[in-house]
Amino acid sequence: MSELNQIDQIAERVERLLVRYDELTRTxxxxxxxIGTLTQERDSLKSRLSxxxxxxxxxxxxLPSENSSASIKPAFKTATERDQA
Incomplete structure (x- = not known):
């Protein structure tokens, strides 16, 4: 009887292990x-960044270079320029 009880316990543990294995496989x-989705998203974001x-x-x-910027007049005067005028 004790031997049958041990076999039942082992069988139950094996069943639980199989269920757990299936869960882990699905996970x-x-x-x-x-990972695939995030990799695609990352690649898309890298492409957009580029x-x-x-x-x-x-x-x-x-943009004009620093040398030629002296010849360009700003469209608006700054507050300091207005106060001086």
């Missing part, structure tokens, strides 16, 4: 899906 699959950097660089290229 692992979901985590891999999340494009934004390129646009900023293009805008910086269009």
């Amino acid at each position: 692992n699959a979901l985590l891999y899906q999340q 494009a934004a950097r390129a646009r900023v660089d293009a805008l910086l290229e269009r």
Whole structure:
């Protein structure tokens, strides 16, 4: 009788282990899906950042250099310039 009880206990533990294994397998699959999604999102954000950097660089290229900025008159006077006038 004791031997049968031990076998039942072992069988129950094996069943619990199998259930736990199935749960962990499903969790692992979901985590891999999340990794894939986050990797795609990261790549998309890197691409957008690169494009934004390129646009900023293009805008910086269009700005006048320091040497030629003296010849450009500002469209608006500063508060100090207005007070002096």
